[in-house]
Amino acid sequence: MVARKYLISGVIALVVIIAVVYLFPTDTRRVKRQFTTLANAVSKTPAESNLSMVSKLNQIKLALAVTCRFSDPAHEVSGAYPREEIVQRAAGARAHFSKLGLKFADLHVTFPQVGIATVTTTATVTGTATEGDAFNEVHELECILQKSEGNWLVTEVTVVEVLKK
Amino acid sequence: MDLRNTLRQFLLPSFTPRFLLRLALVAGVAYLFFGYLCIPLRIKGASMEPTYHDGSWNFCWRGAYLFSEPRRSEVVLVRFAGSKVMLLKRVVALAGEQIEFRSGKLCVNGKELAEPYIKYPCTWNLPPRQVAPGQVYVIGDNRNMPIAEHDFGQTPITRIEGKPLW
Numbered sequence: 001m002v003a004r005k006y007l008i009s010g011v012i013a014l015v016v017i018i019a020v021v022y023l024f025p026t027d028t029r030r031v032k033r034q035f036t037t038l039a040n041a042v043s044k045t046p047a048e049s050n051l052s053m054v055s056k057l058n059q060i061k062l063a064l065a066v067t068c069r070f071s072d073p074a075h076e077v078s079g080a081y082p083r084e085e086i087v088q089r090a091a092g093a094r095a096h097f098s099k100l101g102l103k104f105a106d107l108h109v110t111f112p113q114v115g116i117a118t119v120t121t122t123a124t125v126t127g128t129a130t131e132g133d134a135f136n137e138v139h140e141l142e143c144i145l146q147k148s149e150g151n152w153l154v155t156e157v158t159v160v161e162v163l164k165k
Numbered sequence: 166m167d168l169r170n171t172l173r174q175f176l177l178p179s180f181t182p183r184f185l186l187r188l189a190l191v192a193g194v195a196y197l198f199f200g201y202l203c204i205p206l207r208i209k210g211a212s213m214e215p216t217y218h219d220g221s222w223n224f225c226w227r228g229a230y231l232f233s234e235p236r237r238s239e240v241v242l243v244r245f246a247g248s249k250v251m252l253l254k255r256v257v258a259l260a261g262e263q264i265e266f267r268s269g270k271l272c273v274n275g276k277e278l279a280e281p282y283i284k285y286p287c288t289w290n291l292p293p294r295q296v297a298p299g300q301v302y303v304i305g306d307n308r309n310m311p312i313a314e315h316d317f318g319q320t321p322i323t324r325i326e327g328k329p330l331w
Contacts, residue, residue, distance in 0.1 A: 105247055138245065162244075164318045
């Protein structure tokens with residue numbers, strides 16, 4: 001009887017801990033969740049409907065700051081772009097693929113100051129082009145996110161140049 | 166009879182506390198050794214052919230550069246993204262040295278470098294450039310492809326994780 005009481009208390013304590021973690025996430029968890037949302041929004045299945053596509057593009061838009069800096073030194077790309085333009089480009093890029101997957105791994109989140117998060121992560125993009133060619137790219141990214149009205153928005157993305165010719 | 170018992174005990178051990186402790190110790194040591202010191206890796210791509218083949222297995226020995234820095238001609242593993250994706254390349258020039266390609270010949274500080282490990286023809290041309298402090302210049306052994314398609318260049322020494330075990 002006593003053992004049963006302890007067991008029930010333990011289960012309740014576990015449920016409470018899980019609920020607290022889930023309902024009151026830390027900023028690190030919120031930032032990581034934002035990357036999961038972004039990965040899901042960029043990913044595409046062959047049977048994706050137009051409605052789903054619009055919803056996903058909207059999710060991408062909501063994860064970005066009004067203006068977002070992007071730089072890829074290896075391809076000499078650098079600049080600040082309005083989020084509408086980024087979403088437009090993302091829609092164009094997604095159209096080239098019948099299947100697309102984006103995964104963020106090794107997420108390392110730090111907070112250099114209040115309301116700012118820097119994230120280092122490994123982005124793996126896999127997919128199949130509409131012509132049937134397979135696509136597989138891995139890059140290390142350095143991102144800066146800013147907290148705005150409770151949401152962590154991506155303000156800067158830099159593709160780490162590991163080898164400089 | 167003793168041998169039979171020992172063999173039986175080895176193959177079908179009884180789960181005594183002592184055995185479980187030994188098992189946990191072996192598992193812990195294996196996790197630390199293969200997770201942090203000698204990481205198993207699978208080679209993908211042909212940039213190090215014919216020295217290392219696409220699809221082959223090896224280990225990244227991380228203890229290699231604990232007390233020394235990479236030297237010329239050594240094959241190293243460069244951390245590319247996160248902790249799981251690495252590039253297998255050969256160090257061809259060190260910090261402060263000048264590197265260039267002249268009709269497929271690799272020149273360091275203006276002198277042609279002897280590279281017995283290069284087995285395929287190469288026609289690359291690359292203007293001279295200096296390796297920055299704290300960096301090394303790495304290239305794959307397979308240069309029988311357009312220069313734009315081969316990942317090579319200078320990289321910080323801090324990105325070098327170790328070297329292949331063989």
